[in-house]
Amino acid sequence: MMDVLLLSRIQFAANISFHILFPTITIALGWLLFYFKIRFDLSKHPVWMRAYRFWVKVFALTFALGVVSGITMSFQFGTNWPGFMETIGNIAGPLLAYEILTAFFLEATMLGIMLFGFNRVPAWAHTLATFLVALGTSMSAFWILALNSWMHTPAGFEMKDGVAHATDWLAIIFNPSFPYRLTHTLLSSALTVCFLVAGISAYRIYRGDNKKAPRLSLKTALFTAAILAPSQAFVGDLHGLNTLQHQPAKIAAMEGVWQTQKGAPLVLFSIPDAETKTHRFSIEIPKLASVILTHDPEGEIKGIDAFADAHPPVVPVFFSFRVMVGIGLVMIILAWWTSYSLLKNKRLSTTQLKLVMAMTFSGWLASLAGWYVTEIGRQPYLVTGVLRTADAVTTIAGENVALTLVAYLTIYAVLLVAYISTLLNLARKAVNVEEYDLKIPGVPETKAYSNPNVQRGAQL
Amino acid sequence: MMDLSHPQLAIIFASLTALSILVYAILDGYDLGVGICLSMSKEEWRDTEIASIGPFWDANETWLVLAVGLLLVAFPVAHSEILRVLYLPASLLLIALILRGVAFDFRAKVKPKNKIHWDICFKVGSILAAFSQGFMLGIYIMGLKYNIWSSLFAVFSGVCVIAAYALIGNTWLILKTSGELQKRAIQRSKQAGIVSFIGILTVCLVNPLVNANVLAVWTQLPMAYLYAAIPLLCFVMFALGYAVLKRLPLKNDSGAWLPFLMTSIVFVSCFVGLTLSFYPYVVPNTLTIYQAASAKSSLEIMLYGTLVVVPIIVMYTFIAYYAFRGKADTLRYY
Numbered sequence: 001m002m003d004v005l006l007l008s009r010i011q012f013a014a015n016i017s018f019h020i021l022f023p024t025i026t027i028a029l030g031w032l033l034f035y036f037k038i039r040f041d042l043s044k045h046p047v048w049m050r051a052y053r054f055w056v057k058v059f060a061l062t063f064a065l066g067v068v069s070g071i072t073m074s075f076q077f078g079t080n081w082p083g084f085m086e087t088i089g090n091i092a093g094p095l096l097a098y099e100i101l102t103a104f105f106l107e108a109t110m111l112g113i114m115l116f117g118f119n120r121v122p123a124w125a126h127t128l129a130t131f132l133v134a135l136g137t138s139m140s141a142f143w144i145l146a147l148n149s150w151m152h153t154p155a156g157f158e159m160k161d162g163v164a165h166a167t168d169w170l171a172i173i174f175n176p177s178f179p180y181r182l183t184h185t186l187l188s189s190a191l192t193v194c195f196l197v198a199g200i201s202a203y204r205i206y207r208g209d210n211k212k213a214p215r216l217s218l219k220t221a222l223f224t225a226a227i228l229a230p231s232q233a234f235v236g237d238l239h240g241l242n243t244l245q246h247q248p249a250k251i252a253a254m255e256g257v258w259q260t261q262k263g264a265p266l267v268l269f270s271i272p273d274a275e276t277k278t279h280r281f282s283i284e285i286p287k288l289a290s291v292i293l294t295h296d297p298e299g300e301i302k303g304i305d306a307f308a309d310a311h312p313p314v315v316p317v318f319f320s321f322r323v324m325v326g327i328g329l330v331m332i333i334l335a336w337w338t339s340y341s342l343l344k345n346k347r348l349s350t351t352q353l354k355l356v357m358a359m360t361f362s363g364w365l366a367s368l369a370g371w372y373v374t375e376i377g378r379q380p381y382l383v384t385g386v387l388r389t390a391d392a393v394t395t396i397a398g399e400n401v402a403l404t405l406v407a408y409l410t411i412y413a414v415l416l417v418a419y420i421s422t423l424l425n426l427a428r429k430a431v432n433v434e435e436y437d438l439k440i441p442g443v444p445e446t447k448a449y450s451n452p453n454v455q456r457g458a459q460l
Numbered sequence: 461m462m463d464l465s466h467p468q469l470a471i472i473f474a475s476l477t478a479l480s481i482l483v484y485a486i487l488d489g490y491d492l493g494v495g496i497c498l499s500m501s502k503e504e505w506r507d508t509e510i511a512s513i514g515p516f517w518d519a520n521e522t523w524l525v526l527a528v529g530l531l532l533v534a535f536p537v538a539h540s541e542i543l544r545v546l547y548l549p550a551s552l553l554l555i556a557l558i559l560r561g562v563a564f565d566f567r568a569k570v571k572p573k574n575k576i577h578w579d580i581c582f583k584v585g586s587i588l589a590a591f592s593q594g595f596m597l598g599i600y601i602m603g604l605k606y607n608i609w610s611s612l613f614a615v616f617s618g619v620c621v622i623a624a625y626a627l628i629g630n631t632w633l634i635l636k637t638s639g640e641l642q643k644r645a646i647q648r649s650k651q652a653g654i655v656s657f658i659g660i661l662t663v664c665l666v667n668p669l670v671n672a673n674v675l676a677v678w679t680q681l682p683m684a685y686l687y688a689a690i691p692l693l694c695f696v697m698f699a700l701g702y703a704v705l706k707r708l709p710l711k712n713d714s715g716a717w718l719p720f721l722m723t724s725i726v727f728v729s730c731f732v733g734l735t736l737s738f739y740p741y742v743v744p745n746t747l748t749i750y751q752a753a754s755a756k757s758s759l760e761i762m763l764y765g766t767l768v769v770v771p772i773i774v775m776y777t778f779i780a781y782y783a784f785r786g787k788a789d790t791l792r793y794y
């Protein structure tokens with residue numbers, strides 16, 4: 001008999017990790033496209049349209065992957081965690097329902113107009129559709145993060161016969177960790193897109209693309225990142241303080257504080273040992289953790305030992321947190337350095353281009369690491385203090401879960417490779433494709449546009 | 461504000477769930493159908509066929525999310541029970557939907573020599589998705605139990621759903637294409653129609669035989685007279701549809717929308733027949749919608765949202781269909 005709990009957890013983690021890769025991109029890319037489209041509408045300068053046309057292809061592909069993996073997610077609650085809906089269904093249900101009704105239909109329908117409607121609807125309607133798609137993805141994030149935050153810091157409910165009943169919907173939606181989590185996640189999406197756009201544009205430029213669109217995209221992305229990356233560190237710090245208040249065990253795991261202590265050091269790096277509850281080879285800055293978290297060098301921080309068995313595993317939380325923060329710091333440095341060069345010399349050096357290229361998918365890594373901190377840090381609870389993960393698990397035979405898990409993992413691996421190589425392929429192709437003029441409504445069709453080769457180029 | 465009792469809310473949500481399954485079957489039915497019959501011989505045809513569903517498929521699939529979502533949020537116990545039994549076919553469905561959903565986008569972006577691979581993926585994914593839906597329906601009709609007979613029936617039901625989706629997909633293509641491709645769609649509609657007809661007839665006969673209370677529903681007078689209208693309507697539509705298909709294509713393309721309309725009516729009548737057979741059960745013979753419904757206050761808050769939002773969704777869906785009216789040949793990615 002295989003361990004259903006473990007398999008279900010792995011399967012859920014694999015599916016949501018795959019899913020979140022794509023929303024992380026679509027949420028912010030939608031707004032970027034809206035920005036490009038507005039700039040085009042205002043200036044009628046074709047370069048904005050070229051930037052739009054390139055990135056809308058990436059958007060379409062990413063969106064499709066987000067949708068199909070999301071559909072898998074919506075089956076998962078019932079199949080793998082029946083205890084989840086049976087216990088907190090009265091809370092989770094309406095939040096999920098509102099997400100479907102206000103976000104999913106909007107984005108899915110408007111996407112059709114956004115992708116295929118350029119020559120079919122008036123220009124303003126196309127811009128509006130672009131706006132509504134972006135709005136839809138953000139609303140979707142709003143609702144699902146409300147639910148997710150509620151699972152971390154539940155509020156506005158009462159338990160009757162072991163089942164949660166809502167008492168105050170505003171308190172449920174705007175639960176204590178929600179504002180922080182929403183802001184931090186939206187910023188993480190924006191940063192992921194900044195570095196994706198910058199990376200791909202740098203790749204085009206590196207490959208000899210001297211058109212204006214990639215340069216413009218590169219600049220837009222790096223300047224935005226220069227502002228957002230420090231903001232993210234600031235918001236993340238506030239998020240951590242909020243967590244200290246509501247989920248101190250998670251903080252103990254993140255900071256690697258084994259024993260409750262006053263004047264706790266900040267552990268920059270170490271190899272935590274769960275057996276002996278100590279650090280090996282640690283590099284520490286004395287008292288800094290206490291300063292950051294309590295604003296007092298002698299402030300007390302609860303350690304893992306204070307939580308008996310209700311604490312998360314330390315090692316994955318500890319390392320994930322360092323990966324996220326580490327990437328965050330690299331993002332700040334790189335964004336400032338490149339922005340400075342762009343402002344001063346109007347160009348980037350080859351080293352800088354290469355570094356930007358290397359960071360193309362760094363947002364994915366940081367976001368995944370962040371989610372692992374948050375979600376593993378909540379263990380052993382599924383809903384803090386209300387429902388343990390082990391009590392929600394399915395009764396489906398372990399063999400069946402194992403079988404489907406293997407199938408999902410295989411498909412995800414193939415799709416991830418296909419996705420990344422298609423992105424690079426699109427970028428490479430964009431280098432060589434001639435720039436063509438668009439059929440702008442009201443303006444006669446240009447020769448370039450009606451040329452079949454160019455049309456094929458435009459289509460692919 | 462109106463004050464609805466818990467049973468009233470349960471019946472409202474059961475109807476909403478049923479309605480979204482029906483809308484899903486018609487809408488995603490036609491785009492799965494187009495995938496099932498994808499013309500592997502000619503790339504141009506494939507481009508047009510896929511363009512005809514391009515702007516719509518994503519929104520169509522959202523009705524599945526809504527259906528599963530409503531079942532999950534309004535009848536959580538039923539959702540886990542049904543999906544627990546149907547775990548493997550449901551997983552097959554998901555994998556098939558993943559394959560076809562992404563194939564759609566990849567085909568337009570990969571190197572030309574790889575395009576055909578994604579087209580195959582698209583076709584196979586569509587067939588598998590239709591099959592697993594039919595298989596799940598079959599097991600559900602057989603009372604959510606696996607044995608040799610229920611499995612055989614479920615396989616048969618899977619094939620019938622493939623045929624039914626192929627039928628509605630081809631009638632959609634009649635509406636959306638012209639020339640040779642349209643002629644082919646007409647031909648295929650006839651073939652798929654015949655298989656679907658046989659399938660529906662068989663389900664009508666088998667269902668009352670295996671489920672005692674289904675037999676009771678359909679034979680209890682006086683309602684039986686009223687209910688008899690449903691299969692009658694279905695079979696009249698088949699007959700009329702066949703007559704129309706024989707005459708198409710007409711000059712000026714008039715009547716091209718008729719087969720799609722008639723097939724939709726067939727879908728509606730079959731579906732109404734099925735839901736009547738099972739009411740008030742949501743898990744056949746074990747759990748009624750009244751037992752499975754979630755708490756009153758949660759149902760209420762969802763109902764308000766639904767009443768406000770669904771009309772808006774219907775409105776912008778119509779706008780989208782209006783924007784993409786006419787033949788698909790001129791539809792270009794972007």
Ligand code: HDD
Pocket residue numbers: 016019020022023024026027062063064065066067068069070071072073074103104105107108136137138140141144145185518521522525
């Ligand atoms: C922070 C954002 C976020 C998070 C945490 C999740 N999703 Fe998601 N999801 C989105 C943001 C998003 C999105 C941006 O709205 C997507 C992604 C790409 C897309 O096309 O829409 C989407 C698509 C999407 C779809 C397809 C919608 C459609 O048909 O258009 C479903 C069914 C789900 N998701 C379900 C889930 C579930 C059950 C989740 C949690 C367990 C989940 N998502 C986590």
Ligand code: HEM
Pocket residue numbers: 008009010012013016017020081084144145147148368371372375376379382389
């Ligand atoms: C989107 C990014 C997310 C990622 C990457 C993520 C990741 C994870 C991971 C790695 C686990 C496993 C933890 C463990 O078992 O040790 C987990 C558990 C879980 N998460 Fe998330 N999560 C995300 C968002 C969400 C959201 C939005 C919800 C619900 C609204 C959610 C609900 C759950 C549930 C129900 C579990 C239980 C399974 C378990 O504990 O193993 N997650 N998640």
Ligand code: HEM
Pocket residue numbers: 152180181182184185187188189191192232233234235236237239240243250324325326327328329331363366367368369370371372373374375377
């Ligand atoms: C640089 C300084 C950063 C700090 C101090 C920081 C802090 C945090 C903290 C404390 C959490 C855990 C929240 C909880 O208790 O559940 C978290 C989660 C998360 N982080 Fe960061 N973070 C930083 C950078 C980043 C970057 C650069 C990204 C992505 C580009 C990112 C993405 C995420 C995500 C997606 C989550 C999970 C969602 C959430 O709980 O908000 N973080 N972060």
